Amino acid sequence: MKIEFEIEGKLRRVELARVGEIARWTIDGRALEADAVEVSSGVYSILIDGQSFEVRVEPQGDGGLRVTSGVREFAAALRDPRQWRRHRGAGAEAEGRQQVTAPMPGKVVRVLAKTGDAVEAGQGILVMEAMKMQNEIRSPKSGMLERLLVVEGQTVNAGELVAIVA
Amino acid sequence: MFRTILIANRGEIAVRILRACRELGVRGVAVYSDADRASLHVRLADEAYPIGPSPSRESYLAIDKIIGAARYAGCDAIHPGYGFLAENPALARACAEAGVAFIGPTAEAMERLGSKTAARQVAREAGVPTVPGTLDRLESAEKAQDAARKIGFPVVLKAVAGGGGKGMRLVERESELAAAWRDASSEAQNAFGDGRLYLEKYLLRPRHIEIQVLGDHHGNIVHLGERECSVQRRYQKVIEEAPSPIMTPDLRHAMGEAAVTLARAGGYTNAGTVEFLVDAGRHFYFLEMNTRLQVEHGVTELVTALDIVKLQIRIAAGERLAFAQKDVELRGHAIECRIYAEDPDNNFFPSPGKITEQRAPGGPGVRFDDGVYSGWTVPNEYDPMLGKLMAWGSDRGEAMARLERALGEYYASGIKTNIALFRRILAARDFRAGEIYTRWLDDFLSQPATEGPVATANEEDAAAIAVALWHISHKGDSGRNGASVSARQESLWKREGRLEQVDRAPQR
Numbered sequence: 076m077k078i079e080f081e082i083e084g085k086l087r088r089v090e091l092a093r094v095g096e097i098a099r100w101t102i103d104g105r106a107l108e109a110d111a112v113e114v115s116s117g118v119y120s121i122l123i124d125g126q127s128f129e130v131r132v133e134p135q136g137d138g139g140l141r142v143t144s145g146v147r148e149f150a151a152a153l154r155d156p157r158q159w160r161r162h163r164g165a166g167a168e169a170e171g172r173q174q175v176t177a178p179m180p181g182k183v184v185r186v187l188a189k190t191g192d193a194v195e196a197g198q199g200i201l202v203m204e205a206m207k208m209q210n211e212i213r214s215p216k217s218g219m220l221e222r223l224l225v226v227e228g229q230t231v232n233a234g235e236l237v238a239i240v241a
Numbered sequence: 242m243f244r245t246i247l248i249a250n251r252g253e254i255a256v257r258i259l260r261a262c263r264e265l266g267v268r269g270v271a272v273y274s275d276a277d278r279a280s281l282h283v284r285l286a287d288e289a290y291p292i293g294p295s296p297s298r299e300s301y302l303a304i305d306k307i308i309g310a311a312r313y314a315g316c317d318a319i320h321p322g323y324g325f326l327a328e329n330p331a332l333a334r335a336c337a338e339a340g341v342a343f344i345g346p347t348a349e350a351m352e353r354l355g356s357k358t359a360a361r362q363v364a365r366e367a368g369v370p371t372v373p374g375t376l377d378r379l380e381s382a383e384k385a386q387d388a389a390r391k392i393g394f395p396v397v398l399k400a401v402a403g404g405g406g407k408g409m410r411l412v413e414r415e416s417e418l419a420a421a422w423r424d425a426s427s428e429a430q431n432a433f434g435d436g437r438l439y440l441e442k443y444l445l446r447p448r449h450i451e452i453q454v455l456g457d458h459h460g461n462i463v464h465l466g467e468r469e470c471s472v473q474r475r476y477q478k479v480i481e482e483a484p485s486p487i488m489t490p491d492l493r494h495a496m497g498e499a500a501v502t503l504a505r506a507g508g509y510t511n512a513g514t515v516e517f518l519v520d521a522g523r524h525f526y527f528l529e530m531n532t533r534l535q536v537e538h539g540v541t542e543l544v545t546a547l548d549i550v551k552l553q554i555r556i557a558a559g560e561r562l563a564f565a566q567k568d569v570e571l572r573g574h575a576i577e578c579r580i581y582a583e584d585p586d587n588n589f590f591p592s593p594g595k596i597t598e599q600r601a602p603g604g605p606g607v608r609f610d611d612g613v614y615s616g617w618t619v620p621n622e623y624d625p626m627l628g629k630l631m632a633w634g635s636d637r638g639e640a641m642a643r644l645e646r647a648l649g650e651y652y653a654s655g656i657k658t659n660i661a662l663f664r665r666i667l668a669a670r671d672f673r674a675g676e677i678y679t680r681w682l683d684d685f686l687s688q689p690a691t692e693g694p695v696a697t698a699n700e701e702d703a704a705a706i707a708v709a710l711w712h713i714s715h716k717g718d719s720g721r722n723g724a725s726v727s728a729r730q731e732s733l734w735k736r737e738g739r740l741e742q743v744d745r746a747p748q749r
Contacts, residue, residue: 078709082701089709102705111706115598117654119710121703128700130707133597133654140711142704145649146664147696151708178590180621206582206591206625233594 082142082151136234137176173215175238177231181205186227192220200238201225214240242558243267243318243342247311248282249332250322251301253612253628254534255282258320261550262287270314272307274300276620281612288314295622301325304335311341318342318557320550324624327533328355344557345511346532354507355532364527367506369499372518372526374441382422385440389418395443398422400429400436407432411443446678447518449473450485450525452500453541455552456510457562464497465541465549466571468514471677472666474589479682480666481537482576483544486637486675487523496525497566503527512538512553518679536579536629539610543575543633574640575633578648580611582625584657593621597655602647606633606640609651619656627653637675641667665690 076091090101100107110122114129121128131143132151142149185202188194199211200220214220221241225231245268248258255271259282262269271286276295283289290310293300300306302325311319319336321327321344330348337343345351354360361371373392378401379385389396389412398421400408408429410421422438430436448471456462469485470478484493500515507530514535516528538549547569556562583589595618601609611628613619619627632647634640645667648660666672669685696704 076713078712080708080712082704082708087705087708089705091709091713100706102702107702109702109706111710113710113714117711118598119703119707121706123699123703126699128703130703131652131654132707132711134715140708142708143652144696144700144704144707146694147700148661149696149701149704151704153708153712178584178587179592180594181591205621206593206619207623208591208625210588210590 080151080153082149136178172221173218173240174236175200175212175215175240177203177212177233177235177237178210179203179205180233181231183225183227183229183231183237184209186223186225187211188214188220188223190220190223194218194220194240200240203231212237214238216240242560243316243554245270245314245316246318246320246344246554247272247307247314247316247341248286248320248322249301249307250320250325250327251277251280251282251612251623253610253626254322254324254536256285256612257610258322258550259285261548261554264548265551265554267554270310270316272301272310274622276622279617281614281617290314295620297325297623304329304332307332308335308339308341312339316341318344318554320344320554321533323533323536328531330355342557344553346509346513350507350509351532354503354509354513354530357529360503360507360530361527363507364503367502369503369527370525372441372444372528375439378437378439382419385422385438386415386418388440389415392442395445396440397443398425398438398440400425400433401439402429402433402435402437408436408438412440444518444520444526446680447520448485448487448677449478449516449528449679450488450496450519451514451516451531451535452496453535453538453549454500454504454509454513454515455549455556455562456504456513457556458510458559459561461562461565462501462504462509463562463564463566463569464500465545465547465569466493467496468535468537468540469677470537471679472672472682473679474682474686476679478537478579480576480578480663480672481540482574482637482640483540484571484574486677487519489523492523492525499525499527503530511556512549536626537577539608539629539631540575540577543608543631544571544573545569546572573633573635574637575631576637576640576644577629577631578644578663580627580630580651580653581659582619582627582653582656583659585659585662586657589659591625592657593619593625594656595619596653599653600651602630602650604643604647604650606643607631607647608633609647613653627658641673 078089088103092099100109112120114120117132119130128144133141135141140151142151181203183201184204187199187201194214196217198214200214201212202209218240222239225237246262247270248255259269268287271282271289272292273283274295292306319341326332330351333343333348364371375388395413398410408425410425412418412421426436450467450469452467453465467485468481468483470481472480512534514531517525518528519525542549582592584592599615608631613627632640632644634643648663
């Protein structure tokens with residue numbers, strides 16, 4: 076079995092072959108001895124050269140995977156790595172046409188801009204309420220609010236498209 | 242002692258109070274909204290009753306429903322926890338009318354000490370220092386100038402009707418006062434329809450230090466030392482510890498005396514917390530009183546070996562405090578992290594959802610007060626706090642080391658948590674040195690995060706293997722139309738072989 080994916084922007088090729096009861100791993104063409112056990116759903120205990128790692132894999136709303144090992148976190152993407160970008164609150168300004176998605180399930184309590192408005196990067200587009208807290212959903216870039224897909228009072232799911240900024 | 246106590250709350254604090262009931266041999270009655278049917282506090286309770294739909298005002302804030310449930314279950318006392326109705330004198334009054342004990346102060350004491358302005362009046366009359374300034378509205382910029390000269394610059398102008406920083410201006414020197422007055426007044430007028438202002442001395446980098454007090458119904462009031470709560474994000478406490486890293490026996494004695502004096506002057510009974518701001522010169526100023534159990538009561542319990550919730554219940558049942566001030570001894574150091582379902586990488590957005598897997602930390606000196614479990618869905622309707630992780634050590638260094646160790650053991654999959662934030666704070670030089678103030682965390686978070694240690698080649702390989710295995714099992718899930726995979730303990734080998742067979746099998 077051969078699997079390809081991206082971790083932290085790096086393409087990895089992992090091959091898995093079975094010889095009797097022993098696992099043979101090949102990563103990027105390099106053979107590796109590793110013992111891996113899924114200790115609970117999405118949690119793997121992995122021994123490599125006697126070093127013990129506990130790695131957790133969690134699917135994210137945007138189709139990517141969050142991989143955690145101790146204090147380190149990796150972002151991984153299985154299917155189409157080009158479409159997937161890690162969300163960062165304070166990241167650099169995004170380029171091109173940007174889709175704005177709801178970061179959590181909740182209710183749209185206020186709309187702060189309307190279709191056709193010029194918006195700055197970081198400017199609030201709407202306010203969502205979840206868990207008693209109101210949070211502003213901000214524009215990822217400076218440009219024009221091409222489409223606003225929600226109205227006040229509307230309930231949205233995590234990952235649902237709420238606006239497009241061009 | 243009471244026979245049956247109703248807990249008018251939910252989440253971790255309802256669980257905490259149920260535990261105290263169990264230890265006292267008292268029946269614990271839970272109430273729950275529609276969203277909380279499967280919550281931990283319902284599962285752990287002796288009895289549980291529904292009190293309405295998910296919105297709090299129709300359930301946890303509905304006094305008549307809570308009193309109704311207490312009557313139905315034959316409760317002789319109600320514990321309000323914190324939040325919801327805990328500081329609402331109307332619940333205390335409704336309890337008195339229904340002949341049910343309220344585990345907290347009287348409605349009158351709550352009104353005297355729970356309101357900021359009324360409490361400051363009590364404090365002034367009792368000789369407890371407050372932030373210098375005037376509580377009365379100022380008629381003009383000239384009057385403000387006179388008042389500011391008296392207390393000394395810098396000062397801060399605040400809206401009488403204020404809140405949320407609107408109508409608030411920092412004035413560093415006299416020449417700025419007139420313009421600041423104009424701006425603040427018109428801003429307050431626009432925001433609240435009320436342009437009246439008052440002013441206070443501005444404290445540079447103050448700490449938030451609070452004193453836990455306990456008073457019984459026989460005139461005894463003691464304090465249990467302080468908690469340092471200066472690590473806050475947007476005025477919300479994030480980390481609390483006891484004792485404060487800057488505390489001296491003299492300062493503790495003075496602050497403790499002030500807190501007890503205030504409580505006595507206000508006729509306070511049961512557990513309460515007197516909050517102070519402390520400036521760089523270790524002068525303390527009364528801020529406000531919380532007339533209830535605090536979220537962070539656990540750190541005081543760890544350093545005093547007292548159980549504050551059980552003491553609250555004993556006091557409400559009419560028992561005398563079994564110890565005096567001289568018997569209160571502090572031992573070691575305790576620190577608490579408030580674990581929230583929120584994403585520190587993405588503006589601290591709440592992250593409700595299903596906890597697919599949780600591993601609670603344990604071991605020496607670790608206490609985890611939570612209200613969640615693996616497989617439970619964190620509801621969208623309430624505060625996103627999952628629990629409080631506390632560590633005790635013989636000194637601050639050991640407490641920090643244990644907390645870091647426990648944070649490493651803890652995880653909750655399926656939702657995002659703010660655990661990474663605590664790792665950052667615990668690694669920060671200022672925090673380790675105890676050099677914190679109320680805006681410290683906001684300042685710290687406005688700086689870019691320093692890069693953590695780089696992953697080793699083996700660790701990267703382990704991550705790659707985990708992703709590959711995840712992919713294999715999840716491909717299998719979808720191929721078998723969502724049938725559950727119970728492969729926890731079985732060999733991945735057998736499983737992969739079986740999946741391959743399934744892949745080859747003709748479609749059913």
